[in-house]
Amino acid sequence: MSGSGEPGERAARAIALRVFAAVSTKWGLRVLEEIAGGRTRFRELHRAIDGISFRMLTLTLRELEHNGVLTRYDHHTANPRVDYALTEAGTQLLATVHGLCGWSRTHLDSLLTAPAHRPE
Template identity: 40%
Template sequence: MYTTPDLVERGGANAYLRGCASRSALDLLANKWVCLVVGALSPGPMRFGALRRRLDGITQKMLTRTLRDLERAGVVERTVYPTTPPQVEYALTPLGESLCGLMDSILGWAEEHMEEVEAARARYDERVSLPVDPLPRDAPARR
């Protein structure tokens, strides 16, 4: 597997290649909770409880894991304030802020096209639930 500098020498990163390091960044961004956390943090820092209330349906475990993944990737910064009990706040880093436009576009697309997607799913589900008619015995074989 090549490192990023090796890939640059060979013409740059290519996420379509199995060994490309850019795939790990793509894996991170492909998570729906990542998209929603980045969107929720885009106006400014938030505490864990406020984030959890904002992200309806996320479990504490999933939010914790998502925030740790984002912190590890340099997208989110975690600040602990020396209070009793300690207060923890999460904020986007400059790298995380660079994702806001992309995530807004993805969320906007999902909201704009949700009815079309649901209608397509319903048509598909109806089509695959129909019994398959076998070919007549005298039908020519397809190649």
């Protein structure tokens, strides 16, 4: 993702960097993985993700929605009911992340010998 390229390439790079930043937070990927099973309610997410505060879950969901990887469905009922689901882009992003995990498993032996992964 280097070089200036065409305007469309620059826009795609900028979007990718923003999405990667949102997903690579402490909670971003965890939230996406929980939502991957289908529409999920806020309380279900909070119960499923150990250690996340209500505030941090709210901020994470907003950031992921803002970046187009999940959608928020407000049912506009007397009892507030909101569901979250991955967008097509979010589903493909999660598949890409899982592909990266497969890559690391494939190359684990050689990666473990790199200075960054050696025990101190």
